[in-house]
Amino acid sequence: MKIFRIASVSLGAVAKHKVRTLLIVLAIVVGIATLTVIVALTQGANKTILQRINNFGPDAIMIHSGGGQMRGPSTVSEANLTKKDIADIESIDGVKLVSPFQVSLDMPIKYGNKFTTSWVFGVEQSWQEAWRRGASKGEFISDSDNEQLSKVCVIGQTAAKDLFGDANPIGEDIMIENVSFKIVGILKKAGQSPIGTDFDNLILIPFTTASRRLMNQPLYISMARTVVYRPAQVKNVAGQIRETLRENHHLAATEEDDFKILSPEEITKMIKSTSQTLTLFLWLVGIISPLVGGIVLMNIMLMAVSERKKEIGLRRAVGAKKKHIVFQFLAESLMLTFTGGFFGVIIGFAVALIFSFFGKPISISWQPFAVAFIFSSLIGLFFGIYPAKKAASLDPASALSQK
Amino acid sequence: MIEFNDIAKSFTSGAIKTEVLKGVSFKVDKGEFVSIMAPSGTGKTTLLNVLGCLMRATSGSYLFEGHDIETLNDDQLSEIRNKKIGFVFQTFNLLEKTSTLDNVLLPLVYSDIYPADASKKATGLLEAVGLKERIHYKPNELSGGQQQRVAIARALINDPAVILADEPTGNLDSASAKEIMEIFKSLHSQGRTIIVVTHDSSIARQAGRAIYLKDGRVDKEEVLK
Secondary structure, three states, X not given: OHHHHHHHHHHHHHHHXXXXXXXHHHHHHHHHHHHHHHHHHHHHHHHHXXXXXXXXXXXXXXXXXXXXXXXXXXXXXXXXXXXHHHHHHHOOOOEEEEEEEEEEEEEEXXXXXXXXXXXXXXXXXXXXXXXXXXXXXXXXXXXHHHHXXXXXXXXXXXXXXXXXXXXXXXXXXXXXXXXXXXXXXXXOOOOEOOOOOEOOOEEEEEHHHHHHHHOXXXXXXXXXXXXXXXXXXXXXXXXXXXXXXXXXXXXXXXXXXXXXXXXXXXXXXXXXXXXXXXXXXXXXXXHHHXXXXXXXXXXXXXXXXXXXXXXXXXXXXXXXXXXXXXXXXXXXXXXXXXXXXXXXXXXXXXXXXXXXXXOOOOOOOOHHHHHHHHHHHHHHHHHHHHHHHHHHOXXXXXXXXXX | OEEEEEEEEEEEEOOEEEEEEEEEEEEEOOOOEEEEEOOOOOOHHHHHHXXXXXXXXXXXXXXXXXXXXXXXOHHHHHHHHHHHEEEEOOOOOOOOOOOHHHHHHHHHHOOOOOOOOHHHXXXXXXXXXXXXXXXXXXXHHOOHXXXXXXXXXXXXXXXXXXXXXXXXXXXXXXXXXXXXXXHHHHHHHOOOEEEEEEOOHHHHOOOOEEEXXXXXXXXXXXXXX
């Protein structure tokens, strides 16, 4: 086949002009590697979002006391959810359960002469089902603990490690803001919370104990987690919860919500909005850097055409048609960009692995290979066509007469 | 086989128009060995470029084996150069860093048919010009005379209708020049059509017929043998 014979001419030229080949391949490698790193990072970030939503629960709705604040639970002083609110939400169609809880951030915890800070949650027994998270060892907070205002607690694994190291904490007493609590269980590991904090650095105590003995707010509830039967119901139920709460809180149409409803959808929005600018910037770099590679390719190929005028003239003299010359130079460009693309992906993955070593979430999949393949073909074609056409358009007689 | 009728060629550079060929007419028959003798700077190279279908004439008609060259498109001209014309240049024009054998095979890259025995044929041609032992040498490892012999083998690979040589001995010492002319004579004796363009009358006189060019026109023709 003629096409293979000409392609082998291109291959020969790539092999013979080593410095030129190296320069072009290097330029493309840098471009494609950058792109690969960015694809891996972006995909890693998306995977994290999915993971966080999964942690949050695709069928869950969080209700926070106090409106306005965009991130995290509201401070305790703003708590304004009532028992009636919870009862009304429970009666909404599609709601499986509602688990109210009290939150106190960064409470000082003491065991012997060891100190740490941890989130303290006042919870009911239903917390287990609402969060799909119970005790991995020992017992959970029970209804009777709540009835009796017991001073017992279930400790998260980070807090346990901070205070006890590898020793068994069950049965020990810890001080939470000068109140002594007995550890009855260890909480199952959870990893990151929906807002990206360590969800194992927390301590659970009975709801009633928290309300009266620790936070001194017996009438109000800081948060509640609602679970619906099917994830598809989340949006509808969230809307109804909002209506119910606005009515209960006597809010006029012009007033803003004095609570906040967080659904998986909002979590996604929240995470994405914080990383949007950076993502945009990354993509910009990711697109520009292969383009720069393409410009280097075009530049060097134009030089090659000018250096090889006599060769082009000779090929034309012995019968090469214009399209054969175009094909020869385009094939050269493509061989160079594919080589660059191949090594670029590999180096890109290596760099992405270094990022992941430093804690950045990455994802290694087939997509970067596809992106690199498509990008290097496009660069080869787009930036290679002009030099190739220029080579083919040379007048054979004057090209031959070049010194 | 070749018929030049009143061929003119001029070049325009800005406002200046230079007429190089001013109406050249001659014929070359199949099997002839013709030399075109012209002093340097009298349109020798232009004439060769038009003859070799590397350049179109400004006016006049050029018939090559019955084809009216002026009516053919660029691809068709490429095919004529590929199949019908074997070029031998003054500066050899071999591809550097490429073996002797691959240089000889070059025209076949662009042929529609690549014979199965191409390598054998190329080796045979190199053997015929006395370079059988050097088929894997690169041009820079060969003498000028040897390079020109490779170029002749390359010109023959497609069995062309005519061999077109442009000052084939211009860059060679007298001994090598003699060898090259002997090869041409032997090819002629095998029935090949050969046209040699030269400014050297001693070379021109070795052909069967000489066409003398002067001021862009044919000055005279002389049958030598």
